[in-house]
Amino acid sequence: MRQSLESKAAGAATTPSEIIALCYKNEYPKLIATLLKLLGSHQFALAQDIVHDTFNKASTKWVDPAHVPTLPAAWLMTVAKRRAIDHLRQQSKFEHYPSSHDIEALDDAHNQVDDTYVDDSSLLLLNWIANSGLKPELLIPLLLKVVVGLNNEQVSRALVISVENARKRIYRATQLLQKSGICFESLYSDVCESGKGLKHDAGSNITSNTVAKDCVHKTLYLLFNEGLNGSLQAYEKQSSHDLLLVEALNLAKSVYQTPSLKSNESSALCAVILFGLARQSSRIDESGALIPINMQDRSLWKNRYLAAAVMYLTEALNEIDNGAMPSEYLYEALIANEHLRASDFVHTNWANICQHYQNWLVHTDSGMVKINYAIAMAHNGNIDKALGILASLSNDKQLAKTHHLPATMAFIYALANDLHTSNVFLLKAKQSGASDRELINLQKQIEQFSNN
Secondary structure, three states, X not given: OOOOHHHHHHHHOOOHHHHHHHHHHHHHHHHHHHHHHHHOHHHHXXXXXXXXXXXXXXXXXXXXXXXXXXXXXXXXXXXXXXXHHHHHHHOOOOOXXXXXXXXXXXXXXXXXXXXXXXXXXXXXXXXXXXXXXXXXXXXXXXXXXXXXXXXXXXXXXHHOOOHHHHHHHHHHHHHHHHHOOOOHHHHHHHHHHHOOOHHHOOOOOOOOOHHHHHHHHHHHXXXXXXXXXXXXXXXXXXXXXXXXXXXXXXXXXXXXXXXXXOOOOHHHHHHHHHHHHHOHHHOEOOOOOEOOHHHOOHHHOOHHHHHHHHHHHHHHHHHHHOOOOOOHHHHHHHHHHHHHHXXXXXXXXXXXXXXXXXXXXXXXXXXXXXXXXXXXXXXXXXXXXXXXXXXXXXOOOOHHHOOHHHHHHHHHHHHOOOHHHHHHHHHHHHHOOOOHHHHHHHHHHHHHHHOO
């Protein structure tokens, strides 16, 4: 269940910019869903514009903590709805809204049901957009923007594309969706009339498209990854990223409980997110830098998350035994389980981890999976094979945009006690865009393993 913004903000945001950032992440879907009910699906682009303008208005009015309203989410909702109603008044040529009286009556009606399915706002949008028939390259950016509330910069980072490319994809997806004739209002009405919520609804809005379901799960995984590894901006606290992880878990569990969205990937995805949450408090130091797993204080790992992760992983494995196809999330969960069941880093079962990576690579050609496989091979004592894997990635276009390949080369050459070559690749990692924090972390790892 989605927590209220106010309860989250109390521990996660103190300055106006932090509160606005938190509002954007957590209230964007609810605002969009409410405006779609008022304006109609054919005004999807307008709904996004109004929400965008509402946040701009907040940023100009909330310049001082004293100017921030007691209930910021309610303020945003009120401003957005007033803008939508003003638009309807100006559109008197539309037969649907012939008078101000009818518009106010419509608003009153919506006020009565707005809170009925507050927790389903993201889920309703997820189901609506997933049923749109959009191609994955358009569907996923739109889901990231509208359903999980990532901004264009975060969407670009998640998909490893430019901010402008992300903006264009979201715009194109919006235009196609509002012309598709797929009606959000009908989905909302069906759920309200059933009195059960989308999780229990067995109506006609069933997402039977496997590609669409894959995109839904990929979107939630990217949200999880942004919370786990995304770079903190100046206006963000680490707690705001922790909230992304919680939101990813809440949505993943909702998908798991929703027949129209659940697939063979659902339980494994929940396990992956829970494993990540279990060790989140040990992953970040006081400066906000990531702490590698070999340097983490394992006493900080949360047993309640671990127990839940193992439960979902066990279910995923049972599904495989009953004939389901294994998903990529299954292998990631199995690898996380190996790390988290070891008493310390030294006793990690790297042979098992390498086997899981081998099985994973049967189903994917991901460069990042190959990089992590190479690291596992190096820890398992096979430096030459690890370097061979990395050499095979020299022409990977996606990896060429990042610092990950030279950074990994620097680390593995340090494991091989070739510090000269390690430093050469450390410099290449810096030139490829590694942040100061990442470089400091990498240097610490190199020093630790080269001294062993």
